[in-house]
Structure formats: C-alpha cells, structure tokens
Amino acid sequence: NAGVTQTPKFRVLKTGQSMTLLCAQDMNHEYMYWYRQDPGMGLRLIHYSVGEGTTAKGEVPDGYNVSRLKKQNFLLGLESAAPSQTSVYFCASSSFGDRVTDTQYFGPGTRLTVL
C-alpha cells in the first residue's frame, strides 16, 4: 500500500515549456486535490476532483489544467510554464463525503522551478 505517490519529484522548466505532474493513489478514494505551497502562503488549492471524470477549480486555477480519467490518477498540466509557477506541488486524496473527518492524505510533493 503506497498511499499517494507523485511523479516527478523534481523538475526544472524553461518559461513557456509544458509538463504534466502525475498523482496516483491506491486507497480507492473518490476525492483528489492539487495544491501548491509557497513560502508564507500555506497550501492553496489549484483544482480538485470529486470522482472519476469530474474536475473543479480551486482557489488558484489559472495556468493549470487537470484530468481524472481513472479514479486512481489525477494529472496536473502546465501548458506554458511561467516563473510564477515555481512552487512545491502536493497532491492529496480523501474518502468520499466525510466532512467530519475529511482526512487528506498527501503525496511527497513535486518541486518545480521555472526559469
């Protein structure tokens, strides 16, 4: 049971390049999330998904796209990377509809630098 995994762990991009971050979970969770974490800003929600085939915008969705073609995978895409997207990206998942506990399980993060 690996929990939540993220690929890649590190990446350096040039401005304008594109890339896809992959998140995978083996806990059969319905909900999946992408966050970015910047110094002093806490975690900010980029996009989330409440089930296979569904996605929704979070707090800071501009410049990102997502897809959830399979329940266990949640992809985050940057079509044209900008230096402002330099950040640590965390994926998380949680079980369906449990607002009382809503424990989120996080992946180890992807450190992205855009030059």
Next chain:
Amino acid sequence: RKEVEQDPGPFNVPEGATVAFNCTYSNSASQSFFWYRQDCRKEPKLLMSVYSSGNEDGRFTAQLNRASQYISLLIRDSKLSDSATYLCVVNPHMLTFGGGTRLMVKP
C-alpha cells in the same frame, strides 16, 4: 483578510516546555477543524482533528472556540521530535490551510 491566520513563528522552546499555538478563522460557517504537521521539505500529515468539546491525544490538546472563531493546539513536555511546522486547517467547504506555525524545540 486571510481565511485562516496563524502566527508564523518560529517558536523556540527548550525540551520539556509547554507551548501553545492559536489560529483564527474568518468563515463562521466552518464545520470541521484540524491540525496538520509538516516536517521540513515533507508532505503535511494529519496530527489531530479538533472537536467542539476539545480533545486530547497524549501530549497534544486541541481546543475550539466558535464564538471567537479560533482553535488552539497545546503541546506539553516538548520533545526534539516535535520540531516542525503546524498547519491549522478549517473546512467551510473545502479544506483551507493556514500558513503554518514553525516550532523549534532545543535541547
């Protein structure tokens, strides 16, 4: 105003000390509350949920004050291994994270 606000610290305390963090939230409709712990360059992990009546887990005690819209975390008998950043998390609809409070426990 941020939805969830925390003193970023750092709080520097000696081993064995008691330390408390507060966190304020702006959305009075918030239904659930948590403390997460994040070690340096690692992912956040759930430390404990915060219940209306307050709850304790070993050396950790969490309290909720709905009237004043804040939650607190008390750590007794601090250990070196408690050094981390503690994230206050509030859920009015989606989890909203505070910026974190950094704790450094010194020998």
